[in-house]
Amino acid sequence: MSDAIDLSGDGGVLKKIVRHAKPDAIAPTQDLPLVDVHYEGILEETNEVFDTTHEDNTVFSFELGKGSVIKAWDIAVKTMKVGEIAKITCKPEYAYGSAGSPPDIPPEATLIFEVELVACNPRKGLSLGSASEERARLEELKKQREMAAANKEEDKKKREEAKAAAAARIQAKLDAKKGGKGKGKGK
Numbered sequence: 001m002s003d004a005i006d007l008s009g010d011g012g013v014l015k016k017i018v019r020h021a022k023p024d025a026i027a028p029t030q031d032l033p034l035v036d037v038h039y040e041g042i043l044e045e046t047n048e049v050f051d052t053t054h055e056d057n058t059v060f061s062f063e064l065g066k067g068s069v070i071k072a073w074d075i076a077v078k079t080m081k082v083g084e085i086a087k088i089t090c091k092p093e094y095a096y097g098s099a100g101s102p103p104d105i106p107p108e109a110t111l112i113f114e115v116e117l118v119a120c121n122p123r124k125g126l127s128l129g130s131a132s133e134e135r136a137r138l139e140e141l142k143k144q145r146e147m148a149a150a151n152k153e154e155d156k157k158k159r160e161e162a163k164a165a166a167a168a169r170i171q172a173k174l175d176a177k178k179g180g181k182g183k184g185k186g187k
Contacts, residue, residue, distance in 0.1 A: 021081035032120035
């Protein structure tokens with residue numbers, strides 16, 4: 001895979017884009033960690049298909065970063081966008097390895113998956129709208145707190161100015177009284 005991208009940094013997970021997504025396509029995020037994919041799994045050594053969603057046209061859904069799929073998928077799928085198809089080559093340590101390998105897949109096998117990212121969805125119980133709305137609500141609360149603090153500071157400044165003005169008026173009256181008595185005595 002000459003134009004493949006080494007996603008793991010050690011050659012363990014290679015990704016080659018077969019079909020690019022549209023430029024405005026969404027990608028998995030913390031708000032959209034549930035992904036739906038179509039895929040076909042092939043044993044590199046024999047070029048034999050060992051698993052596919054294409055036969056019954058189903059999608060496979062999982063949450064990224066939860067360890068519910070092989071490591072290579074957690075690494076590769078998060079780099080994809082909806083509509084993209086990629087060929088992902090997984091060395092055994094990023095595939096099934098010695099632990100948990102299905103019976104028809106040798107533990108030392110390098111696997112190739114052709115994966116299409118079909119959709120990205122919010123975590124169960126949290127709609128995209130509610131995640132965005134919650135973020136917007138928190139942002140609005142922050143702005144309100146900042147405005148309230150600014151208003152409180154402005155009010156404090158006005159009170160201090162009013163006190164200073166009142167003190168100046170009182171002082172002016174006292175000075176006027178002192179000055180007035182002095183003139184009266186002189187007559």
